[in-house]
Amino acid sequence: MKRAIVLSIFTVCAAIPSSIGPSKGSLVIVGGGAVGPEIVDRFIALAGGKEAEFVWIPTAADGEPKVDPATTFLAKAGAAHVTVLHTRDPKVADTEDFVRPLRTARGVWFVGGRQWRLADSYLNTRTQRELNALLQRGGVIGGSSAGATILGSYMVRGAVSGNEVMMSPGHEVSLGFLRRSAIDQHLLTRHREKDLLQVIERHPELLGIGLDESTAIVVRGNHFEVIGKSKVAIYDPKYKPAPGVNRYYFLTPGTQFDLKKRRVVKGSGT
Secondary structure, three states: OHHHHHHHHHHHHHHOOOOOOOOOOEEEEEOOOOOOHHHHHHHHHHHOOOOOEEEEEOOOOOOOOOOOHHHOHHHHOOOOEEEEOOOOOHHHHOOHHHHHHHHHOOEEEEOOOOHHHHHHHHOOOHHHHHHHHHHHOOOEEEEEOHHHHOOOOEOOOOOOOOOOOOOOOOOOEOOOOOOOEEEEOOOOOOOOOOOOHHHHHHOOOOEEEEEOOOEEEEEEOOEEEEEEOOOEEEEOOOOOOOOOOOOOEEEOOOOEEEOOOOEEEEOOEO
8 A cells, every 4th residue: 555655746746847856945855974054054044044933853763863062063053943843653742732833933853863754754744834834924844854855745755664775665656846757865875876777767757856965955945056165966878978977967066957947057067
């Protein structure tokens, strides 16, 4: 049954308009590693500044996370109002009491760990609906590592057994803020450059986006900009390079990319 549900979701995704990014609000999607000040500052600014209300979601982490809001990089960067929100029970995630901090938040951050924990906790709950509502009122959602992958629509590395498995039936659906996309992370640091190829071969409606560590894409509407220290790789099934050339290409910081047309609009791809 789960497999049938997943297939129906991707059939619908293939039929929707080519708009991919959120119609309002922003996404800050980081490939893991250190989240540098240029990324942190952009995230805080998109939320409206240091006096905005932020929510920190550590659910992907191993064990039972216990986080002091004052220890988060948001608080260390000067954010005055940070609330930690966590559950691994989707029934709790579907309650009014749980989602109350999201109703006034302007920024939400998902930390790293294992993305299947986020899916199991928040898919198809009030939490997911409130996150969509936050974007609709112009807020920003960000995440790093597992918190990056969960922001796309197809969840790579979702197997409970280990993160080497790229496609795991029953754990293939992410929160879908960046539609028709599969987002991988730690790309160059962990030598994952070729791993997304199998995903776009199986699901050619998807755009594969691989982010190296300390590197982010800032998504607004159907465009994103690369910021940070390293590179972002693009895996487009329609990209047909010459024989012997990699079937993906890299974007460097400062490059802007049109998600709808799937092409560079400023800067260059290599």
